[in-house]
Amino acid sequence: MSAEERIRIDRYEPTAIEPRWQRRWAELRLADTDLGDTTRPKYYLLTMYDYPSGNLHIGHWYVKTPTDALGRFHRMRGENVFMPIGFDAFGLPAENAAIKNNVDPREWTLKNIDKMRGQLRSMGALFDWNAEVVTCEPEYYRWNQWLFLKFLEAGLAYRASSPVDWCPNDGTLAREQVEGTDRHCWRCGARVQKRQLDQWYLRITKYADELLDFSGIEWPEPIRLMQTNWIGRSEGAEVVFTTARDAHQPGGDELRVFTTRPDTLYGATFMVMSPEHALVSKLTHPEQAAEVAAYIEAAGRETEIERMSTDREKTGVFTGSYAVNPVNDERIPIWIADYVLAGYGTGAIMAVPAHDERDFAFARKFGLPIRRVIAGPEVSYKDVAKPVEAAYVSHDTKDRLVNSGPHSGLPAREGFTSIVAMLENQSRGKAAVNYRLRDWLISRQRYWGTPIPMVYCDTDGIVPVPLDQLPVRLPDTVDYGGSGNSPLKSDAAFMNTTCPKCGGPAQRETDTLDTFIDSSWYWFRYLSPANVDAPVDRRIEARWCPVDQYTGGSEHAVMHLLYARFFTKAMADLGLVHEREPFKRLFNQGQILGADGERMSKSRGNVEDPDKLVSQYGADTVRLFLMFMGPWDQGGPWSPTGIGGISRFLHRVWTAALDPHGGEAGDPESGVLPAGQDSATAEKALRAAAHRTLRVVTDEYAELRFNTMVAHLMELSNLLMRYRGTEAAGSAAWNEAVLLLLLMLAPAAPHITEELWARLAAARGEESGDGAASSIHLQPWPAVDEAAAAESEREVPIQVNGKLRDKVMVPVGIAEAELEAIVLARPKIVAALEGRKPLKVIHAGGRLVNVVVR
RNA sequence: GCCGACGUGGCGGAACUGGCAUACGCGCUCGACUCAAAAUCGAGUGGCCGUGAGGUCAUGCGGGUUCAACUCCCGCCGUCGGCACCA
Numbered sequence: 001m002s003a004e005e006r007i008r009i010d011r012y013e014p015t016a017i018e019p020r021w022q023r024r025w026a027e028l029r030l031a032d033t034d035l036g037d038t039t040r041p042k043y044y045l046l047t048m049y050d051y052p053s054g055n056l057h058i059g060h061w062y063v064k065t066p067t068d069a070l071g072r073f074h075r076m077r078g079e080n081v082f083m084p085i086g087f088d089a090f091g092l093p094a095e096n097a098a099i100k101n102n103v104d105p106r107e108w109t110l111k112n113i114d115k116m117r118g119q120l121r122s123m124g125a126l127f128d129w130n131a132e133v134v135t136c137e138p139e140y141y142r143w144n145q146w147l148f149l150k151f152l153e154a155g156l157a158y159r160a161s162s163p164v165d166w167c168p169n170d171g172t173l174a175r176e177q178v179e180g181t182d183r184h185c186w187r188c189g190a191r192v193q194k195r196q197l198d199q200w201y202l203r204i205t206k207y208a209d210e211l212l213d214f215s216g217i218e219w220p221e222p223i224r225l226m227q228t229n230w231i232g233r234s235e236g237a238e239v240v241f242t243t244a245r246d247a248h249q250p251g252g253d254e255l256r257v258f259t260t261r262p263d264t265l266y267g268a269t270f271m272v273m274s275p276e277h278a279l280v281s282k283l284t285h286p287e288q289a290a291e292v293a294a295y296i297e298a299a300g301r302e303t304e305i306e307r308m309s310t311d312r313e314k315t316g317v318f319t320g321s322y323a324v325n326p327v328n329d330e331r332i333p334i335w336i337a338d339y340v341l342a343g344y345g346t347g348a349i350m351a352v353p354a355h356d357e358r359d360f361a362f363a364r365k366f367g368l369p370i371r372r373v374i375a376g377p378e379v380s381y382k383d384v385a386k387p388v389e390a391a392y393v394s395h396d397t398k399d400r401l402v403n404s405g406p407h408s409g410l411p412a413r414e415g416f417t418s419i420v421a422m423l424e425n426q427s428r429g430k431a432a433v434n435y436r437l438r439d440w441l442i443s444r445q446r447y448w449g450t451p452i453p454m455v456y457c458d459t460d461g462i463v464p465v466p467l468d469q470l471p472v473r474l475p476d477t478v479d480y481g482g483s484g485n486s487p488l489k490s491d492a493a494f495m496n497t498t499c500p501k502c503g504g505p506a507q508r509e510t511d512t513l514d515t516f517i518d519s520s521w522y523w524f525r526y527l528s529p530a531n532v533d534a535p536v537d538r539r540i541e542a543r544w545c546p547v548d549q550y551t552g553g554s555e556h557a558v559m560h561l562l563y564a565r566f567f568t569k570a571m572a573d574l575g576l577v578h579e580r581e582p583f584k585r586l587f588n589q590g591q592i593l594g595a596d597g598e599r600m601s602k603s604r605g606n607v608e609d610p611d612k613l614v615s616q617y618g619a620d621t622v623r624l625f626l627m628f629m630g631p632w633d634q635g636g637p638w639s640p641t642g643i644g645g646i647s648r649f650l651h652r653v654w655t656a657a658l659d660p661h662g663g664e665a666g667d668p669e670s671g672v673l674p675a676g677q678d679s680a681t682a683e684k685a686l687r688a689a690a691h692r693t694l695r696v697v698t699d700e701y702a703e704l705r706f707n708t709m710v711a712h713l714m715e716l717s718n719l720l721m722r723y724r725g726t727e728a729a730g731s732a733a734w735n736e737a738v739l740l741l742l743l744m745l746a747p748a749a750p751h752i753t754e755e756l757w758a759r760l761a762a763a764r765g766e767e768s769g770d771g772a773a774s775s776i777h778l779q780p781w782p783a784v785d786e787a788a789a790a791e792s793e794r795e796v797p798i799q800v801n802g803k804l805r806d807k808v809m810v811p812v813g814i815a816e817a818e819l820e821a822i823v824l825a826r827p828k829i830v831a832a833l834e835g836r837k838p839l840k841v842i843h844a845g846g847r848l849v850n851v852v853v854r
Numbered sequence: 855g856c857c858g859a860c861g862u863g864g865c866g867g868a869a870c871u872g873g874c875a876u877a878c879g880c881g882c883u884c885g886a887c888u889c890a891a892a893a894u895c896g897a898g899u900g901g902c903c904g905u906g907a908g909g910u911c912a913u914g915c916g917g918g919u920u921c922a923a924c925u926c927c928c929g930c931c932g933u934c935g936g937c938a939c940c941a
Contacts, residue, residue: 229856229858229937230936232937232940236941257941258940260940340939341941344941348941350941356941358939554935557936629866634867636866641865641866645878645880646879649879651894664887696870699870707878711868711879712878714879715878797873797874798874799874801921802920803922804874840921842873842922848922850873852922
């Protein structure tokens with residue numbers, strides 16, 4: 001380092017030191033994790049990988065730099081930290097850019113990745129780039145295909161025809177990718193339609209019950225709730241109704257329904273099928289045919305039209321047929337209505353208008369009978385015949401069944417079990433569980449994704465590509481064509497192939513996999529990214545999984561985070577991994593919004609670029625500012641106001657470390673010990689403050705409470721500055737406090753602390769100052785000296801009737817009687833008592849005294 | 855409509871299992887340094903009353919429990935997020 005350079009950076013100039021240390025850490029291989037090291041406990045720290053949009057905004061910093069601080073903290077605590085990074089590189093933006101600007105999606109993506117690597121490095125984060133995963137590379141996606149084929153073999157993947165959500169621009173969508181009341185596409189916002197299509201599915205529903213079990217993982221309650229609600233388990237019964245014999249049909253068809261209230265079975269006065277139900281045409285009476293056809297046609301169109309309100313008028317049409325209620329052999333009419341959904345339960349319901357609001361509204365509108373079968377608080381069972389004014393929906397245990405044959409008089413809960421038992425005896429129903437969760441539709445009619453490794457042969461049907469022929473490579477160029485058609489269809493060379501079974505001509509599947517497949521197992525791949533034998537090295541996985549801490553946004557609650565859990569369980573059942581849960585601890589950081597309070601997006605023009613801030617203040621300041629803003633799980637609108645305070649703080653740390661004896665011109669107290677302190681008491685106070693800070697800061701790192709962590713370090717640096725230039729400055733206690741401050745700050749602000757650590761070592765004559773031998777980031781996390789941290793005196797607030805009146809300094813551990821005597825003798829307390837005798841004196845464990853009078 | 859989170863100075867926010875409300879920072883006011891400005895440093899800074907000591911009110915609103923409530927309970931209001939007729 002030249003003399004000029006030394007002088008130039010004797011003022012804290014972050015941009016002059018940060019790149020140098022980043023290079024140094026790379027040379028020292030600080031971030032490279034030896035996964036085989038068993039001498040230290042492992043700590044797998046994962047932050048959600050990003051889509052390579054080509055530009056890092058402040059939100060990326062907000063997610064990643066506190067995660068890095070956490071990793072550095074765990075490293076200093078002696079753990080073997082693995083913090084990989086990669087790119088979620090398949091997806092629509094690349095393909096849309098290709099269509100719009102005629103660029104190659106692969107080139108576009110790789111160029112973006114390259115740019116983002118540079119931006120990510122400017123954070124000073126210790127990502128292990130050796131483990132990098134890029135999902136659009138055949139080395140990665142071949143394992144998507146491999147896993148798909150394994151799932152297929154195990155019956156976890158299947159092809160089926162069913163009504164699917166279809167976006168006119170993006171083709172088929174998973175259920176989770178349809179948003180809002182108006183059912184629009186999560187990507188392009190277009191209104192989604194229903195289409196009957198043959199598509200590939202993954203059987204996530206097989207794991208519904210296990211996915212409801214969160215024992216053993218520490219996830220935020222809101223996420224667990226969202227997943228629980230999404231899975232939507234409900235317990236009830238399946239009841240078999242039989243169609244009645246009629247002039248136009250023989251009857252005897254089974255019409256199954258699912259209900260959560262079998263106890264209300266005697267109150268079923270009609271049935272409703274969804275318009276898509278398989279029995280619709282069979283059960284439609286010829287006289288009703290025209291009306292039914294018109295209704296179904298309208299209902300099909302309905303999904304394309306505005307249907308904002310859930311409480312819009314009920315619509316429906318009578319089929320002309322009847323069914324027989326299995327418990328009382330009553331004939332009830334069968335209707336068709338779109339308020340019954342095809343995809344839930346059996347697609348048909350028994351309607352109990354007296355005890356269901358929807359059925360009630362329907363019955364009112366179409367003049368269908370309403371029969372009370374549960375007596376509520378307003379209707380005792382003497383006047384059960386009273387007309388029902390509104391649906392009575394309740395699970396009150398005091399409610400009793402009425403009008404229910406042999407079950408009348410039973411409490412509702414017992415009615416539930418006795419009616420189910422009766423159905424089971426007669427084989428006309430059984431207890432059943434239903435889920436809202438549906439199987440995961442994974443076919444996509446897009447180019448930029450993983451080709452589904454299946455072949456269609458005229459002789460052998462649908463044939464999987466043999467594992468040893470993977471990967472099925474994505475062709476380089478295709479005609480992206482019109483919307484909704486798989487672009488791969490346009491590539492004859494790709495599509496035309498031979499059948500793996502008979503060798504005859506065959507066609508490849510031209511749909512690609514949902515890109516959420518990529519992120520459903522990527523953390524496994526980080527552990528052995530170059531492995532050519534299997535997606536995961538099971539031995540490494542055994543040691544390193546589950547991920548100890550995962551950080552990312554809560555917007556992934558019911559997509560990525562649920563899929564990842566499903567994949568882990570499925571892969572465990574296939575013997576590919578040991579663990580059944582992917583992420584032991586999850587932290588959802590909040591989201592940084594634009595200055596306008598809206599989501600940051602290019603189209604809104606409210607994207608905040610961190611590079612400007614970094615060149616002005618340095619990476620450390622930006623990192624610290626983001627941590628200091630507020631609780632990490634909160635996020636909020638972006639505002640750089642206040643970043644100057646962080647910058648000033650780091651300048652003070654710099655000054656305290658390098659210039660302890662300096663003083664402030666114009667400050668009368670500068671260099672003077674506080675009144676009543678000599679240098680011994682000052683040094684004691686410094687040590688006590690440093691060790692107490694260490695105690696709380698250690699906790700705050702571990703609990704990811706970065707905002708208060710920074711505040712406590714500020715307090716310590718303020719105290720050091722108060723003693724700067726006094727006799728205490730430069731003492732052993734001072735030096736200890738400075739080193740502790742640097743060590744505590746190191747995970748959050750790694751560059752400045754490394755620079756100061758090296759300079760102090762050089763000043764002590766220990767080394768050259770380049771930090772080669774003893775990077776601060778290789779130091780062990782310091783231990784609290786409890787004796788030093790202990791306080792001998794404490795200020796005790798004194799209240800009279802709960803109002804603060806005085807404070808007094810007393811020795812720690814003073815006897816209550818003694819303290820009470822001191823308190824009652826205080827002039828302010830005597831005055832506040834106004835001669836009244838204390839009724840009692842409350843001692844809050846030596847932390848506070850409250851004198852109660854009158 | 856159902857589920858969930860949140861509501862504290864001018865602003866971001868702090869307060870552990872009930873125990874000094876407003877830590878830390880921003881902003882603002884005044885002062886020091888300067889020819890001046892910036893930067894830096896120092897003092898002050900919740901509202902109201904008071905020259906002052908001090909008093910009094912205040913954690914979305916209204917009740918309650920308690921010696922003591924931002925914290926616990928009941929009832930409202932508001933903001934944000936999730937779900938969308940799930941039988």
